Amino acid sequence: MTSNLIEPATAREIAQQPALWQDVARHVTERRPTTSAFLDPILSDPRARIILTGAGTSAFIGQVLATHLEHTLGRRVEAIATTDLVAAPCDYLSGDAPTLLVSFARSGDSPESVAAADLADRFLEDPYHLIITCNADGALATARAGKPGSLVLTMPSASNDTGFAMTSSFTCMLLTARLTLGAPVSSAVLDGLVDAASRALEETPTWAGELARRGFDRIVHLGSGALQGMAREAALKMLELTAGQVGTWFDSPLGFRHGPKSVLTDRTLIVVHTSGDPYTRQYDDDIIAELAGHEVVVLSALPDGDDTLRALAYAVPCQIMALEFSLALGLTPDNPFPQGQVTRVVSGVRIHPV
Known part of the structure; x- marks a missing residue:
């Protein structure tokens, strides 16, 4: 990879x-x-x-x-x-x-x-x-x-x-x-998840590596409902593995217009985590169209409307993107903070008596 x-x-x-x-x-x-x-x-x-x-x-x-x-x-x-x-x-x-x-x-x-x-x-x-x-x-x-x-x-x-x-x-x-x-998940849907992740492992390093070499210094992840949680995780993954050298934001496609859109520059990459729900997907499509002229990555997987499972499929390409950006910056992904500013298991927390 x-x-x-x-x-x-x-x-x-x-x-x-x-x-x-x-x-x-x-x-x-x-x-x-x-x-x-x-x-x-x-x-x-x-x-x-x-x-x-x-x-x-x-x-x-x-x-x-x-x-x-x-x-x-x-x-x-x-x-x-x-x-x-x-x-x-x-x-x-x-x-x-x-x-x-x-x-x-x-x-x-x-x-x-x-x-x-x-x-x-x-x-x-x-x-x-x-x-x-x-x-x-x-x-x-x-x-x-x-x-x-x-x-x-x-x-x-x-x-x-x-x-x-x-x-x-x-x-x-x-x-x-x-x-x-949660609700039952068929073996066919699980197999589809595995296949989607396997394809992402094969295909993502090429395009993510090319984006990483283009010098983006800001990345915005957008998703609605369950996928806003995935967008938040993807933003954190990029922030962690690039040791904060790439600034990251997350929001919903609708919420992004209300001020957070101010973050956009010509060095900003936007990643849209599209929903499987046809109604919600309309708002994803709207923001994609509105951001024409900016670099936008559109994540789409699985035909069903269960966005909790789509989040799993999206996690893999987002992780690979963070890894490729880390490597492009010359960092060590396994330990992007060699001087211990941030650690794998959080330290320095004091639990106060109630």
């Missing part, structure tokens, strides 16, 4: 995703009796509330999934980052309704991951925990494994990315949650 003599771990971890998604689908099926036994009693209560949480990329998983899960489950579903829960627990954690905290964590060693779960136990009268993590030995998984009211789902071990940026960890946790909590 890259011409460097020594392939970055990040490149390998992007490339392994089609195979890992097949493993994830198999693991979800195998664990269905256990997950159903845990989830069904909670979700049978019409008052049940679900909070999807995580920090950074892990938080964006919830933003992709929240609306779909609310429609599918007929329950209140909110995406609230652990960084928000920990900083202002009284704003988010209250009430006697059964509340399922779904925690997404690559390592599970970020201070906010454990703190958010502990605060939920303290502030909620009827809390439950579904831990979706790539690290069975992380602090969050070990603290919750076997604990009443908690269930830990671990991803395939290879998804615990060794590179700086979350790549396969993001998509594996997203797919696990989608298959575990």
